[in-house]
Amino acid sequence: NAGVTQTPKFRILKIGQSMTLQCTQDMNHNYMYWYRQDPGMGLKLIYYSVGAGITDKGEVPNGYNVSRSTTEDFPLRLELAAPSQTSVYFCASSPRGLELFFGSGTQLSVL
């Protein structure tokens, strides 16, 4: 019963460093999403994908990139990390959209 698995759980980056947040799901869902959650705020959509090879921007895509080469994996790339990217990142998947299944999150600090 793995569901949606995110790694790492915690990470500290220095300004200007890059990293990739990994996300994999074993439910054969077509839809996958990346959200960020800032304290006291709702979730903001960064990128989403409706199937392998298809990605699209969400509400806050600047400073991030994604790829979707397989149904299972949807990594999120941060280039040139900035303090404004300090947040908790959630990956989610869905069979048809609407009902989302979330991973447990990655807490990222950029110092």
Added chain:
Amino acid sequence: GDSVTQMEGPVTLSEEAFLTINCTYTATGYPSLFWYVQYPGEGLQLLLKATKADDKGSNKGFEATYRKETTSFHLEKGSVQVSDSAVYFCAPTQGGSEKLVFGKGTKLTVNP
């Protein structure tokens, strides 16, 4: 644009108290409406949903009714438990799409 407004938290209740968390939305068309719950240290999970006017979603003793005339989807539970302590998010779909707009969340703490 489409938006959602949730009752500000935090909310602190005693066990067995009645809970209401208000949620109103603005949307084009007829959105589907969702409540998600986030327990400490975990990702969000779907609590309940309603897809058309007057539908009532229910799960784990929680209920919410899709009120088109007041554009509301208030979450209620008749008798809360300590295990209900969590953050609750209201989320309508956005602009006829299947993307969700999340409210800011309402933190609920239930004391024994």
